[in-house]
Amino acid sequence: MQTQWAIRFLLILSVGLVIAVLTRTNIVRGFGGRFFGWLERPFTVIGTDSSELGEVFFASREELINELKDREEQVLHLALAASEWEDAERSLEQAEQLLGYSQNSESDVVAAKVLVRTRSFQNEELLIDQGALQGISVFDPVVTGDGIFLGVVEDVYPKTARIALVTNAESVVGASLLDQPGTTGIVSGGHGSLVQFGFVPRDTSVAVNDLVTTSGIDPGIPHGLVIGLVNSIEEDENAPFLHLFVEPLADLQHVRMVGVIKSPAI
Amino acid sequence: MMSYLFHGTSFLLVMLFEFGFLGAMIHPFDLIPLGICIGIYHIFHLRPYLGGAWLLGFGVVQDLHTVSASGDIVLAVIFAWVLMYVVEQHITHISLYAAIGTASAVVFLWSALRAIVVSLFSSPVPFDLWLRESIIAAIVAAITMWALMIFLPRFRLLLSQYVRVRV
Numbered sequence: 444m445q446t447q448w449a450i451r452f453l454l455i456l457s458v459g460l461v462i463a464v465l466t467r468t469n470i471v472r473g474f475g476g477r478f479f480g481w482l483e484r485p486f487t488v489i490g491t492d493s494s495e496l497g498e499v500f501f502a503s504r505e506e507l508i509n510e511l512k513d514r515e516e517q518v519l520h521l522a523l524a525a526s527e528w529e530d531a532e533r534s535l536e537q538a539e540q541l542l543g544y545s546q547n548s549e550s551d552v553v554a555a556k557v558l559v560r561t562r563s564f565q566n567e568e569l570l571i572d573q574g575a576l577q578g579i580s581v582f583d584p585v586v587t588g589d590g591i592f593l594g595v596v597e598d599v600y601p602k603t604a605r606i607a608l609v610t611n612a613e614s615v616v617g618a619s620l621l622d623q624p625g626t627t628g629i630v631s632g633g634h635g636s637l638v639q640f641g642f643v644p645r646d647t648s649v650a651v652n653d654l655v656t657t658s659g660i661d662p663g664i665p666h667g668l669v670i671g672l673v674n675s676i677e678e679d680e681n682a683p684f685l686h687l688f689v690e691p692l693a694d695l696q697h698v699r700m701v702g703v704i705k706s707p708a709i
Numbered sequence: 710m711m712s713y714l715f716h717g718t719s720f721l722l723v724m725l726f727e728f729g730f731l732g733a734m735i736h737p738f739d740l741i742p743l744g745i746c747i748g749i750y751h752i753f754h755l756r757p758y759l760g761g762a763w764l765l766g767f768g769v770v771q772d773l774h775t776v777s778a779s780g781d782i783v784l785a786v787i788f789a790w791v792l793m794y795v796v797e798q799h800i801t802h803i804s805l806y807a808a809i810g811t812a813s814a815v816v817f818l819w820s821a822l823r824a825i826v827v828s829l830f831s832s833p834v835p836f837d838l839w840l841r842e843s844i845i846a847a848i849v850a851a852i853t854m855w856a857l858m859i860f861l862p863r864f865r866l867l868l869s870q871y872v873r874v875r876v
Binding site: 448452466467479482493494 | 725785
């Protein structure tokens with residue numbers, strides 16, 4: 444009986460050795476590896492996901508708190524990076540638009556980057572990184588990359604300039620309706636995100652969504668810069684003028700690059 | 710024939726579960742020697758050839774998952790033969806605790822011998838590493854064997870009510 448078991452052992456061992464040698468060959472290893480790799484993939488995915496859950500389940504309170512802090516820090520860094528990336532992308536896009544605008548414009552346009560943005564209900568201003576040294580002067584009009592009127596230069600310093608946006612309470616500019624000659628009225632800020640288009644004669648043909656542009660009456664501000672669209676019309680039978688509210692087309696909240704249209708040298 | 714198909718399928722599923730699902734998990738879950746424990750379970754339930762086939766199959770799959778030579782197939786043959794011999798020649802019955810102890814010892818020895826083979830034919834395995842892993846694997850094997858001894862017969866009974874295959 445013992446001999447029978449010994450023979451059986453030797454037989455099994457021989458088979459085992461043959462299989463062991465075979466599994467070391469490239470053909471078996473390659474085929475076996477691919478076969479198991481393909482079948483194991485869904486199991487591995489589930490195992491990895493469960494393992495992450497298990498890490499949370501078996502971790503101590505301190506480990507979890509530290510992990511949470513690390514994750515929060517990572518999220519903060521990623522959010523900052525994403526914000527910087529988005530900002531840079533927007534700046535690039537606006538700079539490209541501005542380049543296109545300045546190439547097509549007859550005026551001399553200085554591209555400037557927005558450094559600081561001041562925003563309150565009555566006072567909306569920008570500080571840009573170009574100033575008197577670049578030939579910018581007070582009352583020069585400022586446009587966005589797609590040529591939409593943004594405001595005028597309020598103060599000029601050697602290397603920077605302060606821009607009063609069209610929505611600023613102190614901002615006043617002559618405006619007209621598209622395709623209507625002459626000055627129709629005055630656009631003034633101080634009404635939140637809208638601007639008031641005042642002193643428009645009652646007999647003027649105007650409708651909501653009509654385009655409002657600069658009239659060119661102000662020195663240095665050319666005619667035809669788009670300001671915005673008529674948002675609402677207030678009509679008082681006793682008043683000699685219409686009061687329109689215009690929604691500026693310039694994206695005032697997200698402007699990163701602006702173009703300052705330099706006044707022609709006298 | 711259906712029985713062979715059933716055992717072949719369950720072996721494949723267990724291997725995929727062990728090397729795919731458990732292998733992707735963190736310690737100590739990836740040290741659960743499910744294939745070895747099922748092999749020992751079959752041997753102790755007087756199906757020595759089935760148990761031996763499980764151990765041998767486990768050795769082959771383990772070898773395929775190892776880059777360097779680890780001697781898993783030869784170890785599988787030796788352990789299978791020893792267990793089959795002991796079960797067929799020297800014991801008439803086995804208790805739950807003996808099965809658990811055997812599984813634990815087999816897994817510990819398997820890990821230790823495997824570490825020696827790897828150290829001899831490939832890169833040396835640090836002593837503390839293999840000792841720690843072997844002990845954890847042995848403990849986990851004991852728990853796995855306990856679970857198998859308790860739940861597998863019930864599962865087989867349940868299965869036999871719905872599938873007409875002698876498993």
